[in-house]
Amino acid sequence: MSEPDMHILLAYKSHREGADDPYTSLLPVGLLTINAVLREAGFSSLVANLSRIGREEIIRLLRSGAPSVVGLSQFTHNRFETLEMARLVKEVLPGCFVLLGGPHATCRWQEMLESSPCVDAVALGEAEMTMLELAGQLRSGGIDPSRPIPGLAFRGADGRVISGGQRPVVERLDEIPLPGRYIDNSIGVDPRQQLEFLITSRGCPSACSFCSSPRFWGRRLRFRSPGSMIEEIRYLRDRYGLIYFSIRDDTFTADRKRVLEFCRLLLEQRIFVLWNCQSRVNALDSEMLGWMKRAGCECIQLGVESGSQKVLECLGKKITPAESETAAILIRDVGIRLSVYLISGTIPETDEDITATCRLIESMRPSDGQVSPLVYYPGTALFEEGVKRFGVAPDLFERDRSPSFPVRADHNVAKTTRRLLKSLESVAGRTQFIDSDYRGHKKLLGYCHTTNLMAGEYLAACGNELGAEREYREIVMSEPDNPWGWLALGEFYGDCGRIDDSIAAFLRLSELVPSHEPAFRALGELFKLTGDRKKSRYYQKRADELLAG
Numbered sequence: 428m429s430e431p432d433m434h435i436l437l438a439y440k441s442h443r444e445g446a447d448d449p450y451t452s453l454l455p456v457g458l459l460t461i462n463a464v465l466r467e468a469g470f471s472s473l474v475a476n477l478s479r480i481g482r483e484e485i486i487r488l489l490r491s492g493a494p495s496v497v498g499l500s501q502f503t504h505n506r507f508e509t510l511e512m513a514r515l516v517k518e519v520l521p522g523c524f525v526l527l528g529g530p531h532a533t534c535r536w537q538e539m540l541e542s543s544p545c546v547d548a549v550a551l552g553e554a555e556m557t558m559l560e561l562a563g564q565l566r567s568g569g570i571d572p573s574r575p576i577p578g579l580a581f582r583g584a585d586g587r588v589i590s591g592g593q594r595p596v597v598e599r600l601d602e603i604p605l606p607g608r609y610i611d612n613s614i615g616v617d618p619r620q621q622l623e624f625l626i627t628s629r630g631c632p633s634a635c636s637f638c639s640s641p642r643f644w645g646r647r648l649r650f651r652s653p654g655s656m657i658e659e660i661r662y663l664r665d666r667y668g669l670i671y672f673s674i675r676d677d678t679f680t681a682d683r684k685r686v687l688e689f690c691r692l693l694l695e696q697r698i699f700v701l702w703n704c705q706s707r708v709n710a711l712d713s714e715m716l717g718w719m720k721r722a723g724c725e726c727i728q729l730g731v732e733s734g735s736q737k738v739l740e741c742l743g744k745k746i747t748p749a750e751s752e753t754a755a756i757l758i759r760d761v762g763i764r765l766s767v768y769l770i771s772g773t774i775p776e777t778d779e780d781i782t783a784t785c786r787l788i789e790s791m792r793p794s795d796g797q798v799s800p801l802v803y804y805p806g807t808a809l810f811e812e813g814v815k816r817f818g819v820a821p822d823l824f825e826r827d828r829s830p831s832f833p834v835r836a837d838h839n840v841a842k843t844t845r846r847l848l849k850s851l852e853s854v855a856g857r858t859q860f861i862d863s864d865y866r867g868h869k870k871l872l873g874y875c876h877t878t879n880l881m882a883g884e885y886l887a888a889c890g891n892e893l894g895a896e897r898e899y900r901e902i903v904m905s906e907p908d909n910p911w912g913w914l915a916l917g918e919f920y921g922d923c924g925r926i927d928d929s930i931a932a933f934l935r936l937s938e939l940v941p942s943h944e945p946a947f948r949a950l951g952e953l954f955k956l957t958g959d960r961k962k963s964r965y966y967q968k969r970a971d972e973l974l975a976g
């Protein structure tokens with residue numbers, strides 16, 4: 428067990444205070460897994476998202492919590508905010524051990540330690556086991572310079588920077604405890620929002636020139652087992668009422684057999700959830716997509732980047748526009764929504780290349796997409812090339828406070844971004860599946876709640892109430908224990924003014940998923956409409972308790 432005075436705070440602060448986006452509202456998942464490993468080993472630790480918390484409140488939190496160790500997660504966008512936090516911690520708690528981790532710190536550890544006296548150490552790459560060993564040494568009196576910790580760089584007593592070298596990665600990801608079990612005492616974190624995001628594998632064998640993911644997680648893929656994924660989903664459904672998940676692996680479908688087993692378990696154990704994931708255009712096939720859709724996958728995001736082979740080659744992205752087109756056809760055939768990531772402002776980009784990307788968007792017809800200007804990140808081949816060939820300053824990230832560094836700063840990049848966004852908007856009206864598509868999906872896959880939910884939503888939007896109700900009712904007739912059917916019916920009846928039917932549907936949902944806060948909130952509102960104040964208050968209170976708990 429830990430000493431009572433050894434308390435660890437794992438924190439993150441984004442660069443835009445007050446912004447309402449995932450950068451500010453969500454913690455990096457890595458902090459949650461480090462926290463889980465520490466807590467399971469008996470250390471007292473907690474996670475904090477300080478992005479929306481002002482300086483005075485942070486000082487108060489530091490004073491009252493008095494952590495002995497503060498670990499800060501550093502990305503390129505928040506590198507200065509993180510250093511300011513490190514300074515603040517040392518100001519308030521001079522004896523506190525401050526370390527940085529995360530993708531930016533991993534790539535710039537030497538610069539950090541040499542130029543920032545407020546930083547005592549940097550954890551390199553994935554940091555669960557490094558933190559565990561460090562916490563153990565600190566608890567026993569401090570870092571022993573004669574026994575450098577693998578994966579940790581630190582400043583020795585004489586001011587010299589010492590690196591413990593690379594730490595072997597965690598081989599068995601299943602052994603990392605579930606983060607959701609240890610989020611209870613967090614600060615600035617909404618567990619329901621945060622825990623929707625799952626990571627089920629680490630590593631990427633590709634070497635895209637703009638991406639530092641392989642440098643951080645390694646190039647060898649490691650996977651959690653389907654059983655561990657199911658355990659996490661079950662836990663989050665039971666504890667937090669979550670029935671929608673976003674799987675953030677770089678390429679969720681990299682191991683086909685694992686994906687099929689995951690889908691089989693979801694179906695066999697009647698775990699009715701919806702989910703989305705990221706994949707690669709050349710890591711998909713129609714059989715796997717069919718099972719993914721049956722098991723609740725409603726959207727796939729693909730890193731398409733460009734419609735120009737020349738640009739793809741320059742990015743080191745080993746895919747072709749033809750593969751992107753084929754992936755889009757396969758995804759559309761089973762009726763999963765498609766979202767694409769595109770890149771603008773590459774060095775060789777010409778008007779022809781942009782036109783090729785617009786043509787690709789036209790043919791792929793994604794439901795939505797993101798266009799990001801190509802930027803330099805530390806630890807990427809792109810940045811190294813920029814330094815060698817294009818006069819980019821090697822200390823770019825230290826000397827310039829910009830949150831990001833576009834490779835091309837000319838106004839054409841903004842123009843290209845706008846053009847690609849317009850192209851995405853222009854196909855938006857033609858991406859929606861229509862009646863004939865849904866008939867095709869049903870013929871191909873048989874009954875599947877994901878199709879019914881999408882079809883019901885489409886029919887309701889078209890004003891076809893009878894059709895929408897039929898789709899939703901088919902779900903609860905086929906699978907009376909499917910919460911999504913009851914949720915869809917509850918909302919649909921509510922919209923139609925059928926209050927009693929809506930109440931009945933939400934009551935059934937609340938029985939199936941007793942932690943589903945929105946169901947209790949809806950019941951509170953619905954009973955208010957019926958004039959039953961007592962029941963309304965009861966369900967509102969229950970919803971509040973769920974949120975607080």
Ligand code: SF4
Binds near residue numbers: 633640
């Ligand atoms: S962009 Fe995706 S595929 Fe390419 S290296 Fe990064 S994670 Fe891997």
